[in-house]
Amino acid sequence: MRNASVLACAVVLWAAAPPAHGFPPLPPAEWRVIDDFSYPDTRAAQDAWRQTGAAGPVSVEQVSSGRAVLLPCLFSEKDGDRSAWDYRLSIDMRSSRGIRFHFYCDNPSPVAGFSLSLRSGNGWYTASFGPERKGRWTAVTIDRASTGIEGRPSGWGKIDTLRISAWRGGSGNAVCAIGNLGVADEAGTVAVVRAESVANAGMSDARSVCDYSGIVFRLSVRAGVPAVMASDLDLTAEYLRRMQVAILPYNPRIPDDVRGNLVSFVRAGGKVLSFYHPPQGELGDLLGIRAGDYLKEPERGFFSSIRPTADAVAGMPAVSEQASWNIIRAVPADDRCRVAAQWYDKNGRPTGEPAVLVSPHGVHMTHVLLPDDPQNKRNLLLSLVAAALPDVWRKAFFALRGTSVEEQTLKTLDEAALRKPQVRIFVEDAARAKRMADECAGERRFEEAVAHSSVAREASLLAYCCAQEPVEPEFRGIWCHSAFGPAGMSWDEAVSQLARNGFTAVFPNMLWAGTAYYESKVLPVAPEVGTLGDQLSQCLDACRKHKVQCHVWKVFWNTGGRASASFIEQMRREGRTQVSFSGRPADAWLCPSHPANQQMEIDALVEVVARYPVEGIHLDYIRYPGSDACYCQGCRKRFEEMLGFQVKNWPDDTRKDPFVRQSWLEFRRQNITKVVAELSRRVRQARPGVKVSAAVFPNWPVHRDTVGQDWKAWCDAGYLDFVCPMDYTAFGGLFEAQVESQKEWAGNVPVYPGIGLTVWPDRGDIVKLIDFIGVTRRLGTGGFMVFDYDASASRRYVPLCGLGVTKPR
Numbered sequence: 001m002r003n004a005s006v007l008a009c010a011v012v013l014w015a016a017a018p019p020a021h022g023f024p025p026l027p028p029a030e031w032r033v034i035d036d037f038s039y040p041d042t043r044a045a046q047d048a049w050r051q052t053g054a055a056g057p058v059s060v061e062q063v064s065s066g067r068a069v070l071l072p073c074l075f076s077e078k079d080g081d082r083s084a085w086d087y088r089l090s091i092d093m094r095s096s097r098g099i100r101f102h103f104y105c106d107n108p109s110p111v112a113g114f115s116l117s118l119r120s121g122n123g124w125y126t127a128s129f130g131p132e133r134k135g136r137w138t139a140v141t142i143d144r145a146s147t148g149i150e151g152r153p154s155g156w157g158k159i160d161t162l163r164i165s166a167w168r169g170g171s172g173n174a175v176c177a178i179g180n181l182g183v184a185d186e187a188g189t190v191a192v193v194r195a196e197s198v199a200n201a202g203m204s205d206a207r208s209v210c211d212y213s214g215i216v217f218r219l220s221v222r223a224g225v226p227a228v229m230a231s232d233l234d235l236t237a238e239y240l241r242r243m244q245v246a247i248l249p250y251n252p253r254i255p256d257d258v259r260g261n262l263v264s265f266v267r268a269g270g271k272v273l274s275f276y277h278p279p280q281g282e283l284g285d286l287l288g289i290r291a292g293d294y295l296k297e298p299e300r301g302f303f304s305s306i307r308p309t310a311d312a313v314a315g316m317p318a319v320s321e322q323a324s325w326n327i328i329r330a331v332p333a334d335d336r337c338r339v340a341a342q343w344y345d346k347n348g349r350p351t352g353e354p355a356v357l358v359s360p361h362g363v364h365m366t367h368v369l370l371p372d373d374p375q376n377k378r379n380l381l382l383s384l385v386a387a388a389l390p391d392v393w394r395k396a397f398f399a400l401r402g403t404s405v406e407e408q409t410l411k412t413l414d415e416a417a418l419r420k421p422q423v424r425i426f427v428e429d430a431a432r433a434k435r436m437a438d439e440c441a442g443e444r445r446f447e448e449a450v451a452h453s454s455v456a457r458e459a460s461l462l463a464y465c466c467a468q469e470p471v472e473p474e475f476r477g478i479w480c481h482s483a484f485g486p487a488g489m490s491w492d493e494a495v496s497q498l499a500r501n502g503f504t505a506v507f508p509n510m511l512w513a514g515t516a517y518y519e520s521k522v523l524p525v526a527p528e529v530g531t532l533g534d535q536l537s538q539c540l541d542a543c544r545k546h547k548v549q550c551h552v553w554k555v556f557w558n559t560g561g562r563a564s565a566s567f568i569e570q571m572r573r574e575g576r577t578q579v580s581f582s583g584r585p586a587d588a589w590l591c592p593s594h595p596a597n598q599q600m601e602i603d604a605l606v607e608v609v610a611r612y613p614v615e616g617i618h619l620d621y622i623r624y625p626g627s628d629a630c631y632c633q634g635c636r637k638r639f640e641e642m643l644g645f646q647v648k649n650w651p652d653d654t655r656k657d658p659f660v661r662q663s664w665l666e667f668r669r670q671n672i673t674k675v676v677a678e679l680s681r682r683v684r685q686a687r688p689g690v691k692v693s694a695a696v697f698p699n700w701p702v703h704r705d706t707v708g709q710d711w712k713a714w715c716d717a718g719y720l721d722f723v724c725p726m727d728y729t730a731f732g733g734l735f736e737a738q739v740e741s742q743k744e745w746a747g748n749v750p751v752y753p754g755i756g757l758t759v760w761p762d763r764g765d766i767v768k769l770i771d772f773i774g775v776t777r778r779l780g781t782g783g784f785m786v787f788d789y790d791a792s793a794s795r796r797y798v799p800l801c802g803l804g805v806t807k808p809r
Contacts, residue, residue, distance in 0.1 A: 023104060025064035027137055029180035031100040034091065037067040037179070045069060049087050053080030054168065061177065068104070068179035073166045075110045076173050081702075084165040093118075093156040094234050097184035098143040104177040105131045108737035112169030112699050113729060114176075116142055119161035121154025123199065130731025138733070141184055145192060145217035145229035146761060149199045149206050155233035169699040170741060188226035189244040190385060190392070192217045195251040196231040197258075205252050212250035212275070212368045216381065218762060219369065220247075222405075223382040224396030224450070232258045240265040245388050248274040250368050259283060271388030272362035275369055278330040279362075288337035288359040292329025295353065301346030301487055303327060303367070306355040306380065311338045313358055315383035315393070315447050319344075321373035323487045323791050327366040330357055340387075346488040356384065363387050372792035374764030379454060386447070393446035397437070400453060406460040409767050417467035422803075426463035430456045461766070461800075468770055468804030470502060475752055475783025476806050477505040477724075478793070479553065479695075483517035483526070483535045486794040491535070495542035497794055501802025505549035506789065507618050510536045511604055512555040513590050513597075514563030514571070518612075522604045524567055540612055551616035551693060552608050556601050556675070557590045558621045578630040581651055591630045592708075593638050593671045602679045609687040616691030616721070617683055622676060623697065623707040624668060639667050668708035680719040691721040695754065698725045698738050700745050715749040723749055724785045728756025730768065736775050743779065752776075752783040757797060758790060766800045773805055 039045040042059050049058040049069060056072030073083040093099075099116065108131060118125045125147040131138045144156060166176060194213040199206040213229070220227035230239065232251070235258050240246065246262060248254075251274070254262070259281070266272060266286045278284060278291035297303055303324035308316045324343075331354060332338060341356035343366075357364045363384045369377065386392045410427070417423060437452035478498065480486070485494040485508070498506055510516065516523040518536035529535065536552065543550040557578075559568060568587050571577050576594045578586040590597045605617050624630065631651045640646050643663055647653050654664040680692045696711040697703035704710040714720050725742045729735050735753075742751045755772045757763060769786070776784045789798070802808075 023061060023063045023068065023177065024135070024137060026066035026068055026102060026179045027139070028065075029100070029102070029182055030139075031180075031182045031184050033180050033182040035089075035181045037069050037181070049085045052084045052086070053082050054078035055083035055085055055166075058085060063177075063179065066179055068102075068177040071164060071166070071176040071178065073111060073174040073176060075168050076171050080168070082165045082167045084163055087162045087164075088160065089162055091159045091183070093144065093159055093183065094239070095186065096144070096156075097186040097228070098141060098146075099162070099181075100139070100141050100184045101181045102137045102179040103129065103131060103140050104135075104137050104179075105174055105733065106135055106176075107172065107174040108134050108733050109741050110168070110170035110172035110174055111734070111737070112167040112702065113734060115165045115167070117150075117163040117165065118147070118159045119153075119163070120156065120158050121152065123149060123151030123153030124163075125153060125156075126150055128731075130729060131733035132731060133733050134737060137179070143217070143229065145194065146214050148210050149196060152200045153196065153233075155196070155231050157234060168702055169738070170701050186228050188228035189242070190220065190225050190227045190247065190389070191230040191235075191240070191243045191245070192220065192227050192247045192249060193230050193232055193235060193251065194249070195253060196233050197255050198253050200233070201253060203253065205250075209250055209252075214761065215371050216247060216249035216275070216369055219371075219374070219378050219381050220385070222374075223378045224399035225382060225385050225392055226395050226399070235261060237261045237264055240270065241268075243270060245271045245273060245385060247385075248272065248277070248279075250276055252277055266361050273384055273388055274362065274364045276328055276365070276367055278328060278364055278366075285333070287362045287364065288333045289330050289357055289364050290333040292331060294326065294328055296326045297324070300484070302351060303343050303353075304346040304488060305344045305348075306341050307344050307350075308341050309339055311358075312340050313356075313363075313383050313387040315379065315386060315451070316341065317376040317379050317383075320376040320380045321791065321795060322367070322370050322377075323372060324367040324370065327353060327355075330354060330364055330366050332357060332359075336360055358387050371763050372790070373795065374792075375454070375458065375796075382450070393450055394444075397441055397446050397449045397453060405767070406457040406464070409464050410460040413464065413467050420467060422466045423463050426459045426466060430459035430463065433459060462803065465766065465770070465800045465803040465805070470805060470807045470809060471777055472809055473782075474777075475505065475722075475750070476503045477507055477549075477551070477752060477783065477785045478503055478789045478798075479507045479509070479754075479785060479787045480789040481509050482790070483508060483510050484528075484532065485539070486789055487791040489791075489794060491538040492542040492545070494789070494794060495539070495546045495548050497798055498789075499546035499548050500808070501798050502806035502808040503548065503798065503801075505551055505615070506539070506543065507551045507553045507785070508536070508539050509553045509555065509620075510539075511552070511608070512560045512562050513557050513601065514559045514567045516604070518608075520604065520607060522600065522607045524564060526562065536608070536612055540614060544613075549615040551618045551691065552605075552612070552614050553618040553620055553695075554601075554605055556619060556621045556623075557592055557597070558625070559588050559590070561588070575632065575634050577632070578625070579632040579635075580628045581631050583631070586625070586629055589625055589629065591632050591634060592624060592675070593630065593635050593667075598671075598675050598678075601675060602682060605679060606682050606686050609683045609690050613687075614690065616693055618724075619676065619679070619692070619694040622694055623672060623703070623709040625707070627706050639664065642667055665705050665708070669704060669710045669713075672708045673710055673713060676714050676719050677717065692719065693722045693724060694720055695724045695726055698727050698742065700742075712745040715746045720749055722752055722783075724752050724754050726754040726756065726787070728754065728759050728787070730756070730760040730762075730765075732768075732771060732775065735772055736779070739775065739779050739781065743781065750783065751781050752785050753781060754785040754787055756787050758788045758793060763792070764796070766797055769797065769801070770805050
């Protein structure tokens with residue numbers, strides 16, 4: 001399954017309906033506006049906003065009491081993979097939470113996604129965003145903490161260009177608009193220090209830096225911690241003097257000047273909360289922590305939860321689930337420091353490995369903070385910050401009082417929903433907990449007040465989930481990326497959980513290119529099968545017992561780091577691995593045009609359906625990895641045979657010569673389609689009635705060229721029984737537009753849209769999941785898919801769905 005990493009932004013829908021002509025009224029800004037677009041004429045606006053790619057020139061529209069810049073996307077008239085507009089500005093954002101604006105799009109259908117980029121020095125800060133509904137204004141907040149890094153930016157004090165991009169998803173046109181461009185000012189005393197110097201040093205950890213700092217920042221905000229994001233490129237001594245706590249979420253490299261500033265900060269009374277990399281040198285001495293060695297989990301599930309010791313900090317949850325794969329050991333250097341929490345394994349047994357250490361100058365956790373078990377993680381993080389800054393209990397209580405997402409969502413329910421008995425019980429529980437929280441706060445017992453507020457938030461969420469109604473019949477599938485099921489569960493337990501909560505099908509990832517997690521005679525068998533048994537057999541037994549469909553998920557061409565070194569070497573030696581446009585070997589991927597690879601991939605699934613009574617097979621990565629592959633000598637030979645002549649300038653002509661380029665794209669499509677067609681014929685012959693489905697990229701007109709995935713043709717030819725586009729966007733307007741287009745492309749073949757719950761920035765957003773399921777029902781798809789059935793989903797999201805939206809009747 002594509003790991004579609006989506007960067008976060010907050011969106012709020014402006015619900016006013018548009019008048020008969022023109023735009024709906026531009027809502028007032030609730031932030032500091034830095035440009036109201038009061039240009040003297042259109043030429044001035046076009047000088048300020050320079051278009052590139054498939055973009056048209058801007059214009060300015062008076063919208064009610066405000067002005068908006070119109071951004072035309074001309075995908076029907078111009079080439080290019082995006083429409084983009086560059087706006088020159090000069091702004092210091094070191095004290096800002098991020099960029100805010102109102103955004104409008106009349107027709108998101110031809111747009112794959114939107115992004116905003118901010119140029120600083122020799123790099124960019126980038127984030128995705130999107131409308132929540134077409135034809136409506138959406139208030140967008142792009143947090144600095146949720147941006148990615150491209151190139152080598154110089155920090156947030158030197159932003160000189162803002163770029164809006166609309167990425168091609170089809171051939172239609174769209175009119176977008178932006179209004180009330182401004183910044184979100186921030187005031188906080190807890191700095192989440194993002195290690196942007198890693199990107200400037202050319203290290204490969206830049207993405208991990210963004211991911212883990214984003215997790216900590218989002219959980220901090222949800223917990224009511226007065227957090228701000230600070231780049232280590234901007235972390236001066238002056239800046240730190242305004243802070244009380246500095247959080248190091250994942251800082252594999254700390255520049256010398258920043259380390260010195262942190263030492264001075266601690267000496268002046270500041271506190272440090274660090275994750276994974278123990279503070280070294282003088283900073284480590286001040287915290288009383290001694291770094292140990294790297295420890296990989298000796299067995300799956302060894303690091304499964306964090307639990308307090310007898311020396312725990314106040315407010316720490318009894319159990320915080322976290323499926324970590326390694327730690328860097330750390331131990332107290334002296335009696336100033338203590339172990340406050342320990343790692344436990346999947347069976348609930350202590351490992352003896354410290355998880356959290358606390359000293360008078362700070363707190364350290366021996367792995368990064370992961371987003372699984374979000375409710376307890378939020379409370380865990382709050383307790384760790386409070387260990388360094390006790391007054392944060394008071395600040396957290398007042399920050400969230402009456403404004404939590406859960407409580408606000410509950411207000412959207414109608415009277416009929418609120419009359420349901422179980423909903424009433426949870427609503428009353430929430431009200432009772434809120435009263436107790438207020439009483440505790442009145443007596444300045446803020447730790448207890450926050451605990452009661454947390455109960456109120458959870459009860460509000462449960463009420464909302466219970467208020468939802470299921471629809472039947474409906475296909476409710478879930479991908480499971482692990483061949484062993486969710487961590488900590490047997491296949492019987494995992495499938496039983498799905499059945500109890502109304503899911504009708506599971507898609508377990510049982511085979512890759514070069515690896516099978518069952519007894520196979522076609523593919524090499526994973527060594528774990530020898531100790532843990534045939535996973536497909538165990539999963540299928542559970543599915544038959546609990547009446548849940550089993551659709552075996554296969555990854556094509558990609559070995560995924562699972563195949564043995566000997567298998568990879570054999571494939572490379574036989575000329576069966578991919579080569580990039582530049583001639584660089586890509587040994588982890590098998591060449592889709594090689595006949596032996598095609599045969600192996602087909603035979604593997606034919607073997608599955610012949611030996612196991614599965615309901616379906618599911619094709620994933622049934623594509624090229626991108627436009628940069630494959631250019632091996634075998635591809636050249638087979639392509640030239642198709643052409644009937646030699647390519648004079650290989651591989652350049654596949655991009656520069658119009659005829660050769662179009663022929664090359666068709667060659668790639670044919671290689672993939674040939675496998676789908678033959679596979680579909682043979683598995684149906686081997687097991688009549690078996691369903692053939694595929695996980696596909698969402699924008700068929702684009703992806704048929706970029707990755708050779710011509711899935712509309714597969715639907716037209718009847719090769720698929722249903723198709724599952726990976727619609728992993730977190731933005732409702734884009735999701736709805738994508739599904740509408742996909743239904744048209746698929747024709748009579750059912751479309752079960754893939755909802756990317758566990759790859760969203762806020763992977764705990766059950767409310768959004770319910771909303772997106774509602775979109776599939778409104779559009780009449782007849783079903784949906786959810787990614788991914790991991791430990792977090794098994795504990796949290798699946799049971800919450802089972803309360804209402806997928807509740808069995």
